[in-house]
Amino acid sequence: MHEYSIVASLIDRVQQEAEARGSSRVHRLHVKIGELAGVELDLLKTAFDTFRERTICDGAELSIHAISASWACPSCKRTVERGAILRCDTCGRPARLVQGDEIILERIEMEAPDV
Amino acid sequence: MCETCGCGDPEIVPVEVQERILSDNDAQAAHNRSHFEGLGLLAINLMGSPGAGKTALLEATAKAAGKELKLGAVSGDLATERDADRLNASGIVSATITTGSACHLDARLVHHALHHFPSSDRDIFFIENVGNLVCPAIYDLGQAANVVALSVTEGEDKPLKYPVMFQRADLVLLTKIDLIPHLDFDVSAVEDALARVMPNAAMLKVSAKTGEGIDAWLTWLAKHRPSPVEGRATHTHEHSHEHQ
Numbered sequence: 366m367h368e369y370s371i372v373a374s375l376i377d378r379v380q381q382e383a384e385a386r387g388s389s390r391v392h393r394l395h396v397k398i399g400e401l402a403g404v405e406l407d408l409l410k411t412a413f414d415t416f417r418e419r420t421i422c423d424g425a426e427l428s429i430h431a432i433s434a435s436w437a438c439p440s441c442k443r444t445v446e447r448g449a450i451l452r453c454d455t456c457g458r459p460a461r462l463v464q465g466d467e468i469i470l471e472r473i474e475m476e477a478p479d480v
Numbered sequence: 481m482c483e484t485c486g487c488g489d490p491e492i493v494p495v496e497v498q499e500r501i502l503s504d505n506d507a508q509a510a511h512n513r514s515h516f517e518g519l520g521l522l523a524i525n526l527m528g529s530p531g532a533g534k535t536a537l538l539e540a541t542a543k544a545a546g547k548e549l550k551l552g553a554v555s556g557d558l559a560t561e562r563d564a565d566r567l568n569a570s571g572i573v574s575a576t577i578t579t580g581s582a583c584h585l586d587a588r589l590v591h592h593a594l595h596h597f598p599s600s601d602r603d604i605f606f607i608e609n610v611g612n613l614v615c616p617a618i619y620d621l622g623q624a625a626n627v628v629a630l631s632v633t634e635g636e637d638k639p640l641k642y643p644v645m646f647q648r649a650d651l652v653l654l655t656k657i658d659l660i661p662h663l664d665f666d667v668s669a670v671e672d673a674l675a676r677v678m679p680n681a682a683m684l685k686v687s688a689k690t691g692e693g694i695d696a697w698l699t700w701l702a703k704h705r706p707s708p709v710e711g712r713a714t715h716t717h718e719h720s721h722e723h724q
Contacts, residue, residue: 367584367615375501382495392492396501403618403644436679450672451679459679462647468618470497476490 368408371468372416379473380421387478391425395472399465400434434465505619508587512622515594516605521552522705523605525621527645528629529638530611533655533688535563537629537697538606540688542570545698552602554593556585556610563608572606573599584615587622604701613642625650625704632656636669643677651682651700658687 379391398404406429413427436445438453439461445451451460500506516523528534535555542551551572555563556579567574577585577593590607607623609616628649630638633656639646646652652674654667667685674681684700686693 367618370582370586371501374504377504378497378499378501382497386493386495388493390490401644401647403614448676450675451677451681452675461679468501470499470501472497473495474492475495477493 368412372412388475390476393474397430397469399432399467401465436460509620509622525623527609532629536688539570546571553606555608617645639673
């Protein structure tokens with residue numbers, strides 16, 4: 366259940382960004398989570414809904430952008446099929462993960478302070 | 481206030497971040513890595529299920545190489561100090577990181593343990609993670625390599641069920657191979673499963689009980705040790721924080 370510790374880090378980061386901009390309310394967070402990031406999306410949502418109360422994220426929505434994993438040969442760029450041996454059919458080199466291990470805070474939508 | 485129409489609703493501004501959520505852990509891990517490099521030791525993050533044989537593997541490592549190599553370890557344990565007690569008895573200088581209910585070690589916990597560790601004069605430093613095939617995989621601790629222990633009693637399909645863990649392994653140790661004659665365990669099936677989740681699949685077969693395969697494991701460790709540095713300092717990197 367490391368999703369709870371991820372949410373704790375996420376809320377800390379949002380707090381810092383909001384404070385730096387004098388904002389006291391966050392409406393929405395956009396995060397990008399890869400299939401091979403080791404993060405269960407449902408658990409992440411539950412953890413966020415639980416932990417956001419009485420933080421800067423109280424009432425904020427979590428918008429998750431799920432990224433599927435894809436592997437390719439680093440030299441000839443051929444894609445390795447899902448579930449296949451992670452080695453290039455043509456040149457035999459070990460495949461490289463092109464995408465799918467992201468755990469990224471992309472964007473925060475926050476209220477601008479009243480001037 | 482909304483500047484478009486003056487309606488009184490607050491204005492919403494998007495703030496681009498585009499950073500890893502665990503960037504704090506990454507920074508702490510980089511700090512640990514420079515500790516390890518400054519000390520010239522090889523740091524190994526040893527992961528695996530509860531009961532995969534991580535502690536027994538380290539005991540067997542100490543038995544085979546404890547005279548030639550100075551070994552150290554910290555063990556992540558939810559509630560007890562049993563692993564560290566076993567390791568100390570085998571000659572590995574050890575300490576426990578009691579994690580309470582936490583299911584993994586993070587770089588901050590390892591850093592704290594490093595500063596309370598009884599010796600800075602080690603050749604190889606094992607970080608025995610909490611027994612778990614999921615959570616420990618995503619936290620960088622500052623290690624030079626990830627080693628995953630997989631015992632033959634867990635079944636051949638574990639790499640396919642836990643791809644995140646095995647994808648990040650630099651080496652898989654198939655443990656308890658002395659039990660193979662008593663099981664329907666197909667070594668080629670686990671090799672095939674690994675090749676589908678681990679791009680540079682590497683596996684060694686070991687038995688802590690009989691000592692079989694421990695030589696190959698020691699050879700792997702020797703190959704990954706940093707080359708000796710003359711006049712090595714014990715704490716060469718800059719600190720951006722106070723140590724407690």
